[in-house]
Amino acid sequence: MRDVSRLYVEDFPTLDEQDLKIMLNQAWWVLGNAELNRTGTNPPRFAATIPPGLEVEICLQSTPAHFGGVRWWYTCPYCSSRCGRLYLHEYDIGCRKCLNLHYRCQSIERIERDRNKIKKMRHAIWGETEPEINNLLMTTSAFKRPKGMHRNRFLNMLYKLEELEGDHFAALLPVLKARHRGERMKYKPGE
Template sequence: MRDRTRSYTTDLPRIGLPFLVNMRRRLTELSPGMQISCTTESGVLYTSRHADGYAMTINGVTRVIRTTITQAGYGIRQWYACPHCVKRVAKLYIGRKDIACRECWKLHYKSQSGDKLDRMRMSIRRQRYAIWGNNDLTNNLFNRPNLFPKPKGMRWETFNRRLARLMQYELAYWRAFSPVVERITGALKRKVSLI
């Protein structure tokens, strides 16, 4: 069963490394003490320079955001340090009264396509078990149901109708299954380009 108390990364607005680059450039152009603001779903986020890095304020709560540097080829790359666990991160999540990394917020990555496939797999199993019961043959989704025997006592008409419906559903499942690999690859590519 899916745990409904989970929170997902998509639940909170986030700032990534492009935001950091942009923010640094804009703050360098401003005189000290000036702040920049941006509107997020959690409220207006104000950022200013601070002796130790940056100060970010959301709904009256201020966090000092330090940054950390790693070598990247001939240049350097700047990261956020989470104000709570101090770990180096590429994204910070903005809550209504706090700013922290994914782990500190206990956020999970959500795969919507994965959820959909989970539901489809559950439905296939339900339909299979209703006709043939739960056994080694029906448990393995790679076994095609047109090879399963008609259960004793079931009318051919009923069996054929239910089998046809199941076959159609399983075909839709395998069609939905293959693009997921492409989608995951796409997400990885986007992630790399953000860094």
């Protein structure tokens, strides 16, 4: 994983769709260390007071829903973009891009992402029924077709999984050989 100099969205409180439903029915709301007060009704507006006394206006926008009604969105106080979530940084509130926040999975190295993808595909096929499902050294031929899964679907999923595993191990082999020799080498899938 990369250095911990990045800030991740998982580490900050958010204003999301559930909060929005509550906020539309209340005049006052607390999130983390911020207080939100309703300041307008059409369209709904809120003033977020963040210690040490910074006040940020949060506006809402609506779009028509497919089957009638409306869908409410937050408006980022900085870029004015429509977003489903606003994040409460230490002394600020805004969208993910304006606060320069990242998802934790964006910092995972390529080799680890491929491993996670393989594990996810294995769980999609076999679920938790096989005890050795996360052991990537076990070949997929060691596992039986799950009961109730159509044969063609199983074979298609198995083909995609074996292709992904083959690419992963083909790209991993030179890296392991280089590490065995004491060298450093980047993982390059698909070569």
